[in-house]
Amino acid sequence: MKQKVLTLLIIGLLFSSCQERKKLVSDSENIEMPKWNIEGLSQKAIQHLDSTKWDLLLFKQDIETYDKYQEVFQSYPLNKSPFPVAEYDYAVSYIPFTIENEGKIIKGVSIGECDDPDCKKITDKLTLLVLTNDREAEELTLVDSRNFPYLTAQGYVKVSNNEYDWVFSASPDGFSTLLINMKFFDLRFGETVFIYPQSDNSFFYDQIKDSPNNYDSFEKFKTSILNIERIKEQLKSKKNIK
Numbered sequence: 001m002k003q004k005v006l007t008l009l010i011i012g013l014l015f016s017s018c019q020e021r022k023k024l025v026s027d028s029e030n031i032e033m034p035k036w037n038i039e040g041l042s043q044k045a046i047q048h049l050d051s052t053k054w055d056l057l058l059f060k061q062d063i064e065t066y067d068k069y070q071e072v073f074q075s076y077p078l079n080k081s082p083f084p085v086a087e088y089d090y091a092v093s094y095i096p097f098t099i100e101n102e103g104k105i106i107k108g109v110s111i112g113e114c115d116d117p118d119c120k121k122i123t124d125k126l127t128l129l130v131l132t133n134d135r136e137a138e139e140l141t142l143v144d145s146r147n148f149p150y151l152t153a154q155g156y157v158k159v160s161n162n163e164y165d166w167v168f169s170a171s172p173d174g175f176s177t178l179l180i181n182m183k184f185f186d187l188r189f190g191e192t193v194f195i196y197p198q199s200d201n202s203f204f205y206d207q208i209k210d211s212p213n214n215y216d217s218f219e220k221f222k223t224s225i226l227n228i229e230r231i232k233e234q235l236k237s238k239k240n241i242k
Contacts, residue, residue: 050086054084056084058087065082066082076140076154077155077156077165077167088148090148090149092112092113092114092144093122093143101226101235107132110212111126111127124191125151125187126176126178127221128166128180133159138157138158139156139157142155147169159241160241161197162197164203176188189207191209192208192210193207194225196234199241208225
């Protein structure tokens, strides 16, 4: 997949229908990935409250961006208003994808952290898949680096009879969560979540202890997921949305 470097503005406006790797970076080219403990996290929290530590240039940029594209930011599950943060070096990524398998169409996105300045190596933290059975189903994702050292993202997927809003967060101590239509997932028990919308507006779900991190290509990960017996059976259900 072709790689592009994007600013927060572009990511905020991009609709994730294409299958290109995208990353969001801070102004610095250097990425520091420290080993965080409670003392380090506490110190970072204090810095965020100290106005002498704020990145005012970044804050001004966020205010101008929000003023221009307020309606776009408000369309997400959580409105993204500007707020000041201490200076940081951090890069995050998202990879939107579409899977077609035996007549079924699945929309998805992988969220992760860049392990190097060029984002050639990514550690994925969440892979979300939603059965849509519609190539044109609308899917939007906003990945945000402003909560560093916490990774945050949000978005939604619209299917024929419902909308699936989601909010994700990952803590440096390994505790990550996904909330989708008020269903809570503790991602310590599986970083891949599969949503199966039903024709009666309910949804079934699966949580899998696997991720793209365990494979040298996304195709191998996809093949492995689709070969899980319970997923194969659920995708055949006549109660799934058409």
